[in-house]
Amino acid sequence: MSRExxxxxxxxxxxxxxxxxxxxxxxxENPSQTALSGTERxxxxxxxxxxxxxxxxxDGAVILSTLGQTLSSQAEAQRQAGKPSFSYMNCEDxxxxxxxxxxxxxxxxxxxxxxxxxxxxxxxxxxxEILIAKDAEKIRARTGLQEIDEIIPDAATLTGIIxxxxxxxxxxxxxxxxxxxFGRTKNGLVCFQHSNSPSLGLRVFSWPGDSHGDGxxxxxTVVPVVGKS
Numbered sequence: 757m758s759r760e761x762x763x764x765x766x767x768x769x770x771x772x773x774x775x776x777x778x779x780x781x782x783x784x785e786n787p788s789q790t791a792l793s794g795t796e797r798x799x800x801x802x803x804x805x806x807x808x809x810x811x812x813x814x815d816g817a818v819i820l821s822t823l824g825q826t827l828s829s830q831a832e833a834q835r836q837a838g839k840p841s842f843s844y845m846n847c848e849d850x851x852x853x854x855x856x857x858x859x860x861x862x863x864x865x866x867x868x869x870x871x872x873x874x875x876x877x878x879x880x881x882x883x884x885e886i887l888i889a890k891d892a893e894k895i896r897a898r899t900g901l902q903e904i905d906e907i908i909p910d911a912a913t914l915t916g917i918i919x920x921x922x923x924x925x926x927x928x929x930x931x932x933x934x935x936x937x938f939g940r941t942k943n944g945l946v947c948f949q950h951s952n953s954p955s956l957g958l959r960v961f962s963w964p965g966d967s968h969g970d971g972x973x974x975x976x977t978v979v980p981v982v983g984k985s
Contacts, residue, residue: 759821761781761971762808766918768890768905771895772918777822778971783963786826799978801823801858801859801860801861801878801980801982802860802980802982803810803821803860803861803980804819804861804863804904804980805980806900808903808904808980811899811900811901812863812899812901812904812978814897815865815895815898815900816865816867816870816904817863817864817865817978818841818863818864818866818921818924819862819863820861820862820863820864820917820920820921820924821859821860821861821920822857822859822862822863822913822916822917822920823834823857823858823859823860824856824857824858825856825857825912825916826854826855826856826857826912827842827845827854827855827911827915828854828959830912830915830916831958833919834919837923839919840924840954840955840956840957840958841919841957841959842915842957842958842959843948843956843957843958843959844957845958845959845960845961846944846960846961846962855910855911855912856912857909857910857912857913857916857941859911859913859978859979860979861979861980862909862913862978862979863904863974863977863978863979864916864917864929864976864977864978865894865976865980866921866925868927868933868934868935869879870976871929871930871934871975872937872939872973872974872975872976872977872978873887873891873906873931873973873974873975874887874891875887875972876888876940876973877923877937877942877969877970877971877972877973878968878969878970879968879972879974880967880968881908881940881942881965881966882965882966883968884908884940884974885908885974887974888906888907888908888974888976888977889905889906891896891906891976892904892905892906892978895978903980903981904978904979904980904981905978905979905981906976906977906978906979907977907979908940908941908942908974908975909941909942909976909977910941910942910943911941911942911943911944911946911978913941914939914941914946914975914977915946915958915960917929917975917977918930918946918958928948928954929945930946930951930954930958931954932952934948936948936971937971937972937973938969938971938972938973939965939973939974939975940974940975943962944960944961944962945959945960945961945972946958946959946960947959955960
């Protein structure tokens, strides 16, 4: 490894342990649950109705909440739970660590064959957004729900989905069975260091919207339409 790369890595990459330490430096050695969840800062979203939850669950989805979490607060929460968080994060765009999830609830499909919207790999962000809109039409038709949609999530929402699902089930989304596939976010990519070894932690890094790759997919992230209840 060259000296130049080592200098770049020190300047731009943070591990989950370092991110958690940064969070404690900001919020104290024993951050409150309010600080960890960030809910005091948010938001203009709504949860799913009971009817929506029931229909989505029948369709194979699970309902999760990531409201107010940031990558830094997730790293600290995972540290407190004695669980892995991030193997590293490219913080060249350092703002990524402090962008909170603004979604009250999301629905995802944990089956590896259903987790990603179909045929979204190797597409740029704009094309993926067109494809998930078409996929949302199919889910609305299948479930009979009209006030739901699909989005490309921000980084903290997708990592929050992964951590929250593991907390509830013990299973790592994007882990075993996902064959080193990447989840596209509005501001980057998320994947495991090795999908068969999730204990090594997630990788998070910025990635231009006009870039694409064969392993880069859009996660099927279903949300309630804002303003409806």
